Amino acid sequence: MVDYHAANQSYQYGPSSAGNGAGGGGSMGDYMAQEDDWDRDLLLDPAWEKQQRKTFTAWCNSHLRKAGTQIENIDEDFRDGLKLMLLLEVISGERLPKPERGKMRVHKINNVNKALDFIASKGVKLVSIGAEEIVDGNAKMTLGMIWTIILRFAIQDISVEETSAKEGLLLWCQRKTAPYKNVNVQNFHISWKDGLAFNALIHRHRPELIEYDKLRKDDPVTNLNNAFEVAEKYLDIPKMLDAEDIVGTLRPDEKAIMTYVSCFYHAFSGAQKAETAANRICKVLAVNQENEHLMEDYERLASDLLEWIRRTIPWLEDRVPQKTIQEMQQKLEDFRDYRRVHKPPKVQEKCQLEINFNTLQTKLRLSNRPAFMPSEGKMVSDINNGWQHLEQAEKGYEEWLLNEIRRLERLDHLAEKFRQKASIHEAWTDGTVPPAPSFRCTHTAPPSSGLCGSPFVAAWGHLDYYDSHNVNTRCQKICDQWDALGSLTHSRREALEKTEKQLETIDQLHLEYAKRAAPFNNWMESAMEDLQDMFIVHTIEEIEGLISAHDQFKSTLPDADREREAILAIHKEAQRIAESNHIKLSGSNPYTTVTPQIINSKWEKVQQLVPKRDHALLEEQSKQQSNEHLRRQFSSQANVVGPWIQNKMEEIGRISIEMNGTLEDQLSHLKQYERSIVDYKPNLDLLEQQHQLIQEALIFDNKHTNYTMEHIRVGWEQLLTTIARTINEVENQILTRDAKGISQEQMQEFRASFNHFDKKQTGSMDSDDFRALLISTGYSLGDAEFNRIMSVVDPNHSGLVTFQAFIDFMSRETTDTDTADQVIASFKVLAGDKNFITAEELRRELPPDQAEYCIARMAPYQGPDAIPGALDYKSFSTALYGESDL
Numbered sequence: 072m073v074d075y076h077a078a079n080q081s082y083q084y085g086p087s088s089a090g091n092g093a094g095g096g097g098s099m100g101d102y103m104a105q106e107d108d109w110d111r112d113l114l115l116d117p118a119w120e121k122q123q124r125k126t127f128t129a130w131c132n133s134h135l136r137k138a139g140t141q142i143e144n145i146d147e148d149f150r151d152g153l154k155l156m157l158l159l160e161v162i163s164g165e166r167l168p169k170p171e172r173g174k175m176r177v178h179k180i181n182n183v184n185k186a187l188d189f190i191a192s193k194g195v196k197l198v199s200i201g202a203e204e205i206v207d208g209n210a211k212m213t214l215g216m217i218w219t220i221i222l223r224f225a226i227q228d229i230s231v232e233e234t235s236a237k238e239g240l241l242l243w244c245q246r247k248t249a250p251y252k253n254v255n256v257q258n259f260h261i262s263w264k265d266g267l268a269f270n271a272l273i274h275r276h277r278p279e280l281i282e283y284d285k286l287r288k289d290d291p292v293t294n295l296n297n298a299f300e301v302a303e304k305y306l307d308i309p310k311m312l313d314a315e316d317i318v319g320t321l322r323p324d325e326k327a328i329m330t331y332v333s334c335f336y337h338a339f340s341g342a343q344k345a346e347t348a349a350n351r352i353c354k355v356l357a358v359n360q361e362n363e364h365l366m367e368d369y370e371r372l373a374s375d376l377l378e379w380i381r382r383t384i385p386w387l388e389d390r391v392p393q394k395t396i397q398e399m400q401q402k403l404e405d406f407r408d409y410r411r412v413h414k415p416p417k418v419q420e421k422c423q424l425e426i427n428f429n430t431l432q433t434k435l436r437l438s439n440r441p442a443f444m445p446s447e448g449k450m451v452s453d454i455n456n457g458w459q460h461l462e463q464a465e466k467g468y469e470e471w472l473l474n475e476i477r478r479l480e481r482l483d484h485l486a487e488k489f490r491q492k493a494s495i496h497e498a499w500t501d502g503t504v505p506p507a508p509s510f511r512c513t514h515t516a517p518p519s520s521g522l523c524g525s526p527f528v529a530a531w532g533h534l535d536y537y538d539s540h541n542v543n544t545r546c547q548k549i550c551d552q553w554d555a556l557g558s559l560t561h562s563r564r565e566a567l568e569k570t571e572k573q574l575e576t577i578d579q580l581h582l583e584y585a586k587r588a589a590p591f592n593n594w595m596e597s598a599m600e601d602l603q604d605m606f607i608v609h610t611i612e613e614i615e616g617l618i619s620a621h622d623q624f625k626s627t628l629p630d631a632d633r634e635r636e637a638i639l640a641i642h643k644e645a646q647r648i649a650e651s652n653h654i655k656l657s658g659s660n661p662y663t664t665v666t667p668q669i670i671n672s673k674w675e676k677v678q679q680l681v682p683k684r685d686h687a688l689l690e691e692q693s694k695q696q697s698n699e700h701l702r703r704q705f706s707s708q709a710n711v712v713g714p715w716i717q718n719k720m721e722e723i724g725r726i727s728i729e730m731n732g733t734l735e736d737q738l739s740h741l742k743q744y745e746r747s748i749v750d751y752k753p754n755l756d757l758l759e760q761q762h763q764l765i766q767e768a769l770i771f772d773n774k775h776t777n778y779t780m781e782h783i784r785v786g787w788e789q790l791l792t793t794i795a796r797t798i799n800e801v802e803n804q805i806l807t808r809d810a811k812g813i814s815q816e817q818m819q820e821f822r823a824s825f826n827h828f829d830k831k832q833t834g835s836m837d838s839d840d841f842r843a844l845l846i847s848t849g850y851s852l853g854d855a856e857f858n859r860i861m862s863v864v865d866p867n868h869s870g871l872v873t874f875q876a877f878i879d880f881m882s883r884e885t886t887d888t889d890t891a892d893q894v895i896a897s898f899k900v901l902a903g904d905k906n907f908i909t910a911e912e913l914r915r916e917l918p919p920d921q922a923e924y925c926i927a928r929m930a931p932y933q934g935p936d937a938i939p940g941a942l943d944y945k946s947f948s949t950a951l952y953g954e955s956d957l
Contacts, residue, residue, distance in 0.1 A: 372420060387464035741801060907941035929946075
């Protein structure tokens with residue numbers, strides 16, 4: 072509402088005036104300062120004077136009839152000042168000085184002056200209008216005076232959205248007629264000629280009085296008469312113009328139209344008050360509905376996130392190993408999917424949940440609402456506790472998987488090594504056991520790999536190998552065969568003792584042959600076993616050690632070949648002596664079953680196995696070189712990504728603590744950082760791909776970097792969460808600053824004070840630091856008062872005070888927010904001053920969704936004046952600003 076004072080008001084009539092009221096814009100004083108054109112138009116177009124006479128007369132009579140009188144001729148009936156003073160008393164509701172009842176000119180002038188003085192006392196500066204002109208019946212001056220009265224008492228107080236007087240009335244008309252076709256109110260003359268605007272105003276407020284859809288734009292006389300007749304009959308607005316006068320003139324008189332339209336405004340002023348009240352209620356309810364939506368979103372997201380955590384923790388805590396490498400690798404693949412696919416969205420959900428919670432609390436504080444308290448078990452602290460439990464369960468899970476895969480790899484290696492040795496023993500025993508006890512024995516024993524009774528077998532049962540039963544069964548069979556062979560060997564030794572003196576020379580050669588053939592045979596068997604031995608390595612150094620040992624073995628082969636030839640020469644010598652002495656040998660060498668054919672065959676086998684071993688070692692060397700390349704590739708990327716993440720975290724911390732520039736500058740800076748972080752994501756994806764290759768290659772360590780993929784993932788998640796939280800904090804600070812009118816200098820002072828007492832530079836402080844901060848700002852704090860303040864700044868009892876909560880507290884008393892009393896007053900208007908309101912009234916005055924919102928939440932009214940269906944709007948309004956479920 073604009074208050075016009077005498078100092079800036081000048082309502083001018085007469086030759087000194089300038090301007091035309093037809094132009095819009097400006098205050099009423101400015102408007103009335105432009106009346107020179109109006110005066111000239113009166114002379115040029117008598118139709119305008121006729122319209123003003125009729126309209127002003129009808130307007131005056133609409134008020135005078137309340138005092139039981141009226142005027143017939145506006146020029147004559149105000150000349151004595153009596154009805155003029157009576158008109159002012161009726162429209163102002165105030166008493167004027169007692170009029171003079173004499174008939175002389177001086178009495179009339181005195182009465183008119185009393186009326187003009189009263190008008191001037193209302194802040195209107197009258198220029199060029201004197202009592203003499205009114206007493207003399209000057210029509211132009213009389214009309215000017217009445218227009219001044221109309222402006223001051225019928226139009227000046229009209230206010231719509233901070234516009235007043237003519238602009239406010241015009242805006243009101245535009246708003247009310249906006250939904251109607253063929254109506255476009257731009258002024259107070261031509262826009263009203265076809266009569267549709269008058270009808271639209273009536274239909275908007277009283278739709279039952281007008282059948283708007285049946286009106287035609289090309290029949291203005293019918294339209295105007297319809298509106299005027301309905302207004303006079305049902306709205307108590309006298310007919311102030313003739314339809315023919317409006318249609319018959321090129322441009323209707325603006326002042327006449329404004330006067331007529333102002334009567335419609337005041338006729339609907341009750342509806343206008345109701346609309347204003349409804350608008351206030353709608354704004355309040357919209358805030359509450361938005362807050363409720365945020366609360367519902369929080370509850371839903373919190374429930375979903377907590378349920379996901381509840382389902383995931385047992386899976387991560389399940390450390391029961393599988394029996395095969397393949398099954399454990401599948402578990403590793405599942406865990407990789409969890410870290411790369413399933414967990415990252417949940418990290419974002421958790422971050423968004425905290426952001427929504429902080430934004431909601433800020434909006435609640437700014438709208439004078441109580442803090443939001445989530446349902447039992449769904450506090451931010453509950454979610455953080457659940458998340459910590461999740462990460463504790465997750466911690467070490469991947470390491471356990473890799474160790475278990477390594478253990479199974481060793482078991483598989485041992486099992487394969489056992490099968491190879493078992494096959495050698497089984498093949499030897501199958502070809503060595505004699506068909507009858509008389510078979511001649513050798514001095515040599517079968518080759519032993521230490522299978523029976525060795526630590527290898529003895530410890531097998533403690534390795535928790537899934538096929539240990541079959542391994543032990545097979546081992547027992549071999550040991551039983553070994554015992555049988557021992558018995559047979561003993562028998563053969565006795566037979567040899569009986570014939571030891573026969574064929575002494577040949578026997579000596581045979582014996583020499585046997586002595587040298589047996590260890591050589593054992594050496595070849597050991598060499599074949601070593602050349603076929605399984606090996607498992609994980610580093611370049613290990614495979615190079617095996618290659619070096621193999622090269623040393625190969626260097627002994629020439630000496631071994633010479634030993635082979637010497638042994639074969641002994642055999643040939645024995646054959647030569649027997650042949651030369653015509654001694655018929657009864658069979659093969661009695662001291663050994665190792666024949667020259669066996670020696671040659673095994674030597675050939677050794678010769679074949681050597682290049683195969685070369686190839687296997689070279690393949691493994693290539694594999695380890697590839698693994699080393701993967702290690703270096705990963706470490707090279709990790710040693711860049713890790714420090715980059717750490718550096719960004721430190722930079723964000725500095726931005727959030729330092730006050731460089733405005734909050735908008737900080738927000739812009741942070742969003743640039745956020746974009747740079749998002750743009751960096753492909754580097755992390757590349758690192759994940761490299762890490763997957765490392766895991767598929769069963770690489771368990773990397774000496775080239777201190778960063779593991781798990782460290783990188785955790786750092787990345789913290790970075791995304793930190794930047795999102797920091798941006799949200801600045802956005803909430805902007806909301807608070809704008810809502811509470813905090814200057815940039817005040818904000819900087821708040822930040823400087825907060826940073827000084829934020830000893831750990833974490834962006835929040837504990838209760839002791841906050842108490843010290845309050846004392847430094849001049850608060851005198853007892854325990855009770857401090858506890859009350861803590862309940863305000865830390866409603867969820869986290870034990871920490873954020874900067875956002877601090878500035879909310881420091882500026883809370885300067886906030887200009889709506890209150891429960893204001894909402895109650897608005898509902899009282901809609902209820903027609905009753906202490907209750909009905910569902911029908913709510914549905915009539917409010918939009919459907921907000922009406923139903925109120926109906927669903929309002930308690931029944933219990934007062935003595937209650938009627939069926941009465942609703943208690945007072946308790947509802949109070950609940951909007953207090954502890955409730957609304």
